[in-house]
Amino acid sequence: MNAIVVRNLRKYYGSVKAVDGVDLDVEEGTVVALLGPNGAGKTTTVEIMEGLRKKDSGEIYYFGRKVERIDEEIKSQMGVQLQKTAFFEYLTVQETIELFAGLYGVKVDKKRVIELVEIVALQEKLKSKVKNLSGGQLQRLSFAVALVNDPKILFLDEPTTGLDPQARRHTWQIIEELKKKGKTIFLTTHYMEEAEKLADKVYIMDHGKIIASGTVAQLVNLLEMDSYIEFTADNPHVLQREIAELKLSDHDRLILPTSNVEESIHMLLTKAKQLGIVIDNVVIRRPNLEDVFLNLTGRSLRD
């Protein structure tokens, strides 16, 4: 059963087509990632789904029911973590959770508050003021707040942006735990690793449109490429002139897509030797979502 279905959703800001005919199918109990670069339209899309922005047109269905306005019944089933959350600096973690519970119209006793901070590993900070929390702890507090009404559906808008790798992995664990509990999770991200790690299904968004969707494996298979050989060379442009498929990345690395690694390596080394070019830092890797995005748009996901 689909928890959420979105059809032909549109939202224009003047000449900016922020959301331009988006279709989504979010199956209950799965993690779905909306992956795209800055300005792709991710926040606009989720905030319409959350009822925080008005759509120009399109349809949204929750659990099979067409929804014109996001009403109280649906709101009681969703948890929302915004891209930026403003908290009151002088409230403690506990008071913040209680405040938001009040806004959601749910009662939380001490036991439930402790349960919530334990999910996000903030139990030691229960009595700390919000202004004394680190960026990662704030992020986790907003996560706890999103869970306050024990929602069926959780919206997370870039849950790990700005976090260090350890904090990011911790957030991923929390998301995986929530999925195990049967939650439906819709998240936006511009980290392909995040989508690869968490998502049962990925939608790639660019300029307001979904340009590809599927499981990570399905998306990567679109490339019809087994592997990429990446390396540096002391004279990349000469080599590029000789080998047409060779691409130069933003990081001055040369990338050779191949479906036959052995053959390609041999060809590469032979060419380099003929031309007197020195090759170094050779890595052979599988294609990833970054490659899919690059292939579809000619641009990199990261700016």
Ligand SMILES: Nc1ncnc2c1ncn2[C@@H]1O[C@H](COP(=O)(O)OP(=O)(O)OP(=O)(O)O)[C@@H](O)[C@H]1O
């Ligand atoms: N309230 C608004 N008024 C005018 N333009 C807006 C508004 N909100 C968003 N936009 C524009 O719509 C486009 C999509 O913005 P949105 O915030 O949805 O992107 P995003 O994918 O969430 O980006 P990011 O990764 O930076 O968070 C951008 O060009 C943005 O400037």
Ligand SMILES: [Mg+2]
């Ligand atoms: Mg955004």
